[in-house]
Amino acid sequence: MRRARPGTGYPMRRWVFEDARGRYDIDLGDSHVDCSTVGDLPWPADLVLDYGTDAGGDRLRSLVADGYGRGVDHVGITHGAQEALYLLFQALLRPGDHVVVFTPGWQQARVVPQALGCEVSCVGLTADGRPDVVAATELIGPRTRAVVLNSPCNPSGRRLADDETEPLLAALRRHGGHLLLDEEYVADLAADSLLGRFERAVSVSSLSKVYGFPGLRTGWMCGPPELVRAAMDVKHLTTISNSVLTERLAAEVLERREHYLERYRSLTSDGYRALRDWAAGHEGAVRVMAPEGTPFAWLSLHTGETSLSLCRRVLDRGRVLLMPAEVFDSEQGVRVTFAREESVLREGLDRLGALLDDRSG
Structure with missing residues (x-):
């Protein structure tokens, strides 16, 4: 590319x-896959339209957690995957931190860290469209706070093999960095997410791309509980919580995951x-x-x-x-x-x- x-x-x-x-x-x-409609879901006419909670309702968080094989305390609900990444950037990054991102890709991964005063290194894709993790690994050092990795990659559609990530993960372990995983296009998160391969990894996904419900604006993060909690603290100062209506409808979608x-x-x-x-x-x-x-x-x-x-x-x-x-x-x-x-x-x-x-x- x-x-x-x-x-x-x-x-x-x-x-x-x-x-x-x-x-x-x-x-x-x-x-995203062809969009579904409100008529595909049961309408919760008796739902009380209160504020809900910043981290999301228990039912929805539990369904997301089940998709990864994790506990509920590892999950925070957000307005789409983009808000999840934004909250993680805000919770993790400080001026002077170093962040590695891949391009071509989603502009937010580069622009938001730069706006927070970080040094951002942009790494290209390989000739066959995969994130060049060899080049990225060479850039990781003591100031590297995070690597943002999207696999399968948007826009190339190509994914990394498990063994390709090992040198990258080893470098992050040496220097204490985090791995932010944009996994919007991973259909089976329990089997294919890279979350379980690294202790400071956070996976971000949503109902938009695979499920066909971008209009619900429902996403999530799954990772270390202390980092998820810090991101939810930031959320409380921005959007406070998701709509309890869209959370209820999102839970209905995940009840019919298969x-x-x-x-x-x-x-x-x-x-x-x-x-x-x-x-x-x-x-x-x-x-x-x-x-x-x-x-x-x-x-x-x-x-x-x-x-x-x-x-x-x-x-x-x-x-x-x-x-x-x-x-x-x-x-x-x-x-x-x-x-x-x-x-x-x-x-x-x-x-x-x-x-x-x-x-x-």
């Missing part, structure tokens, strides 16, 4: 909420086959990096056109939302989400294909 200099890309917030808002009818950009995970596996399996077949018909223009468990794939672009220009044309003329490389501080690539109903996916890909073939503007 091609990486631009960090901070020189195009803001995702601007692309999604300003440029594209109201201008597409097929969404192949947002990185149903939603099976839906995720089905949509990702069928969707990737459709994307792969489509890409074979456009092999001169795009090349697919095979994803490893994500609902999206990275398409490298070989037309000479910038990815932002292509995505603007596809938005303007095809009414399809894609994610250009520039929103990830990268170049010459597009993230395409394929975990969609087949008819919607094929229509969106057909529109994209027609505009790849016609670059007249």
Whole structure:
């Protein structure tokens, strides 16, 4: 994957909420499985709408903890995974600390530590789209407070093998650093989370990507109880607590965990086959990096056109939302989400294909 200099890309917030808002009818950009509806869940008409608690209700925390095989005191509920990471940054980091992040990736991991006065080292991905943990390990030293690791990686869709992390974990142990794991795209957290491999690791995830409920804005962190408590203390000074209504609905989702995970596996399996077949018909223009468990794939672009220009044309003329490389501080690539109903996916890909073939503007 091609990486631009960090901070020189195009803001995702601007692309999604300003440029594209109201201008597409097929969404192949947002990185979650097809969204579910309120009608899929039992409506709690008798629920008392009080404040709830900062760390989250016992039922929801217990369901999240069960997903990791941990105790409830290891879990704090947040407004999506992004708030979980933000609270952890606030609880952990101080001016002068050193933080290692990977790019291309989610801009928050770089921007928030910088705003807190930290020195941030940005490490690229390997040629096959995996976080370059060898390069990251070489940067870890006595001032390294945290490494932020996203696996499977957004936007490449590639994951680290267990044995690849050992040198990184050894370096963090030597210097007392923490490992912040963005595991939004890990479907089976009990089996595949890296949480159990390191004593100062914290896993962050949510109901948005795998379960298809981004509108519930319900995420969590799971890690050492003292760090989770410190993050919840910060939360009390910001949003106080999550909505008890969305927490109740989130608990209903996790009570049916296997149903939603099976839906995720089905949509990702069928969707990737459709994307792969489509890409074979456009092999001169795009090349697919095979994803490893994500609902999206990275398409490298070989037309000479910038990815932002292509995505603007596809938005303007095809009414399809894609994610250009520039929103990830990268170049010459597009993230395409394929975990969609087949008819919607094929229509969106057909529109994209027609505009790849016609670059007249």
